[in-house]
Amino acid sequence: MIASTITTLETRRLMLRPLTLDDAPAIQATFPQWEIVRFLAGHVPWPYPHDGAESFLRDVALPGMARGEEWHWSLRPKSEPERLIGVISLMARENNNRGFWIAPDWQGQGLMSEAAAAVTDFWFDVLGRDVLRAPKAVENIASRRISERSGMRMIGTHIHSFVSGEHPAEMWEITAAEWRAQRGTR
Numbered sequence: 001m002i003a004s005t006i007t008t009l010e011t012r013r014l015m016l017r018p019l020t021l022d023d024a025p026a027i028q029a030t031f032p033q034w035e036i037v038r039f040l041a042g043h044v045p046w047p048y049p050h051d052g053a054e055s056f057l058r059d060v061a062l063p064g065m066a067r068g069e070e071w072h073w074s075l076r077p078k079s080e081p082e083r084l085i086g087v088i089s090l091m092a093r094e095n096n097n098r099g100f101w102i103a104p105d106w107q108g109q110g111l112m113s114e115a116a117a118a119v120t121d122f123w124f125d126v127l128g129r130d131v132l133r134a135p136k137a138v139e140n141i142a143s144r145r146i147s148e149r150s151g152m153r154m155i156g157t158h159i160h161s162f163v164s165g166e167h168p169a170e171m172w173e174i175t176a177a178e179w180r181a182q183r184g185t186r
C-alpha cells in the first residue's frame with residue numbers, strides 16, 4: 001500500500017490536526033491522569049515520566065507516521081483551536097487499529113464519537129483498508145458505546161494487559177462495507 005499523507009480533518013465541533021513535536025507540552029499537561037490511562041494498553045508507562053509525551057511523539061508517533069504505519073491527530077475544539085483536548089490514532093497493526101483519549105472535562109458530549117467517525121472514514125476511504133479492529137476493556141463503557149453506536153461487532157473476548165492490570169477485554173470489528181452501509185444512515 002502507498003503511504004497516504006495525513007491531513008487535517010474536520011468534524012462539526014472539532015479540528016483534528018496531525019500531531020507534531022510541538023504538541024508535547026499540551027499532551028504532557030493533560031494526558032497523565034488515571035481516569036484517562038487506566039484502560040489504555042499496558043505499554044503506556046505509568047507513572048508517566050516527565051518526558052513521556054515528548055518521547056512518545058519523537059520515538060513512536062512521528063516515526064510511525066513517517067513510515068505510513070500510524071496516523072495520529074490532536075483533537076481541538078473549533079471554538080478554541082489552539083487548545084489540545086485529546087488524541088486519536090490509527091495504527092496499521094494486527095487487531096489494534098484505533099485508539100483515543102479525551103480530557104475528562106470534555107467527555108460525555110459526543111466529541112469522541114465525532115472524531116472516531118472522521119478517522120474511521122479516513123481508514124476506509126483514504127487508506128483503503130478492509131477492516132478496522134479495536135480491543136477494549138469490558139469495563140470501559142464509554143469506549144464500548146462508541147463501538148456499539150457506530151455499527152461495530154464484538155467478535156471475541158480475551159484477557160488484555162492495561163495500565164491498570166489484566167482485565168477481560170472485547171475485540172470489536174467493522175468492515176469497510178459495514179461502515180459504508182451504516183454511514184449512509186447517519
Ligand SMILES: CC(C)(COP(=O)(O)OP(=O)(O)OC[C@H]1O[C@@H](n2cnc3c(N)ncnc32)[C@H](O)[C@@H]1OP(=O)(O)O)[C@@H](O)C(=O)NCCC(=O)NCCS
Nearest residue numbers: 036100101102107108109110111112113136141142143145
Ligand atoms: C472513551 C472516551 C474516549 C469517550 O469519549 P467521549 O467524548 O466522552 O465519548 P462520547 O461523548 O462520544 O460518548 C460515547 C458514549 O459513551 C457514553 N459515556 C461517556 N462517558 C461515559 C461514562 N463515564 N460512563 C458511561 N458512559 C459514558 C456516552 O453517553 C455515549 O453513549 P451514547 O452514545 O449512548 O450517548 C473517553 O471516556 C476517554 O477518553 N476515556 C479514557 C481513555 C480511554 O479509555 N480510551 C479508549 C481506550 S479503548
